[in-house]
Amino acid sequence: xxxxxRILIILFGAVLVxxxxxxxxxxxVIGGNEAGGRTRPEMGQFDxxxxxxxxFERSESRERGGGREEQNTFLSAGLLSNLxxxxxxxxxxxxxxxxxxxxxxxxxxxxxxxxxxxxxxxPDGDLT
Amino acid sequence: xxxxxxxxxTNPVKLNYLLDVAIFAAFLVTLEPHATGMAIHExxxxxxxxxxxxHLLLHWKWLxxxxxxxxxxxxxxxxxxxxxxxxxxxxxxIIVFSGLMMSEVALPALGLPMADGMGWHNLHAQASDAALIxxxxxxxxxxxWILSTTKRYVVSPILSRLPRRRAVPASGVAIELVTEEVxx
Numbered sequence: 001x002x003x004x005x006r007i008l009i010i011l012f013g014a015v016l017v018x019x020x021x022x023x024x025x026x027x028x029v030i031g032g033n034e035a036g037g038r039t040r041p042e043m044g045q046f047d048x049x050x051x052x053x054x055x056f057e058r059s060e061s062r063e064r065g066g067g068r069e070e071q072n073t074f075l076s077a078g079l080l081s082n083l084x085x086x087x088x089x090x091x092x093x094x095x096x097x098x099x100x101x102x103x104x105x106x107x108x109x110x111x112x113x114x115x116x117x118x119x120x121x122x123p124d125g126d127l128t
Numbered sequence: 129x130x131x132x133x134x135x136x137x138t139n140p141v142k143l144n145y146l147l148d149v150a151i152f153a154a155f156l157v158t159l160e161p162h163a164t165g166m167a168i169h170e171x172x173x174x175x176x177x178x179x180x181x182x183h184l185l186l187h188w189k190w191l192x193x194x195x196x197x198x199x200x201x202x203x204x205x206x207x208x209x210x211x212x213x214x215x216x217x218x219x220x221x222i223i224v225f226s227g228l229m230m231s232e233v234a235l236p237a238l239g240l241p242m243a244d245g246m247g248w249h250n251l252h253a254q255a256s257d258a259a260l261i262x263x264x265x266x267x268x269x270x271x272x273w274i275l276s277t278t279k280r281y282v283v284s285p286i287l288s289r290l291p292r293r294r295a296v297p298a299s300g301v302a303i304e305l306v307t308e309e310v311x312x
Contacts, residue, residue, distance in 0.1 A: 006188055010181050017221040021251070022229075031226070031251030078160040082260060089264030094271050 144186050145277045151179045155263065159256060170227065170234040177224040184217075209269050216266055219259040226252040 025031045154176050161169035184191065194202065194210045202210075228235060230248040235241075267274065 003185065006185055007181060010184050013217065014221045014225075017218050018225040021222050021225055025226075025247045025251060028247070031247035031254075078163060079156055082156055082159055085260055086264040086267060089261065090268040090271060093265065093268030 140186070141277060142281055145281055147179065147183060147186065151176065151183060152263075152267075154179065155259075159260065167233040170231055173224060173227050174234060177220070180220055205269070212262060212265055212269065216259065216262045219255050219262055222255040223252060223259055226255065 021030075154172055157164060158169060158172045158176055164172070194206060198207070198210060226248045229242070230252065231240075231242050
């Protein structure tokens with residue numbers, strides 16, 4: 001019973017988002033030809049100046065059907081591309097967190113700063 | 129005389145991990161409809177929605193606790209994580225909903241008509257791109273957990289099954305290969 005209530009709450013949240021999306025698309029606010037102020041190029045054209053053009057070309061290539069021989073190549077290339085994007089984001093965030101932790105360790109806390117004592121974990125002679 | 133019942137308690141962390149790996153794999157495959165074909169893309173997308181609901185159910189306690197404390201005292205990372213998860217939920221809902229709205233296989237197979245319009249296509253693609261970035265951030269924020277759990281449930285069991293070299297005392301020949309089965 002408890003699980004069913006939880007599922008209903010999640011679905012209610014999803015319905016709220018879906019309803020809002022439907023209204024926005026129906027009124028042409030999002031998802032239209034000029035979504036986000038970016039115009040959709042004609043089929044087969046590519047506008048290098050427009051960021052949206054690249055997105056649309058990519059999106060269309062996703063929707064386009066391919067031959068059996070091409071499917072494995074598409075899958076592996078697409079998977080690698082998406083995995084690469086995720087790996088880059090993860091690497092950037094993890095590296096950022098690591099650098100931030102290094103900076104936080106070197107920075108003296110309010111008590112240490114007030115007393116003039118170095119922080120406990122600060123390495124000796126590595127203050128410069 | 130008592131009868132033995134073979135009831136094995138499921139490890140919640142392991143279950144969580146397996147479900148997350150399955151969701152991640154399903155998401156990556158679903159992002160390539162031209163490779164899988166439209167039918168697999170659509171049915172996998174619907175299954176993905178169900179798996180996402182299960183994922184939320186498994187993290188229900190965290191979800192409720194964070195929602196209650198969101199406007200009060202909450203660590204910065206938890207707050208960022210919460211906002212990111214909310215955006216990911218919105219993006220995933222838009223992907224599934226827009227996918228259903230322009231469904232060519234799944235909904236017509238159930239006798240439901242599909243809506244036509246380029247708007248849904250554009251929204252579906254844009255939400256997919258946004259979800260990919262949000263998923264990357266979501267994974268990055270849970271990276272430590274992912275590493276430790278992978279080590280615990282994937283790397284360690286594999287290593288424990290590999291043959292180990294054990295030095296034999298001087299009277300022995302040289303080195304003996306011993307396979308140790310470690311039951312977890």
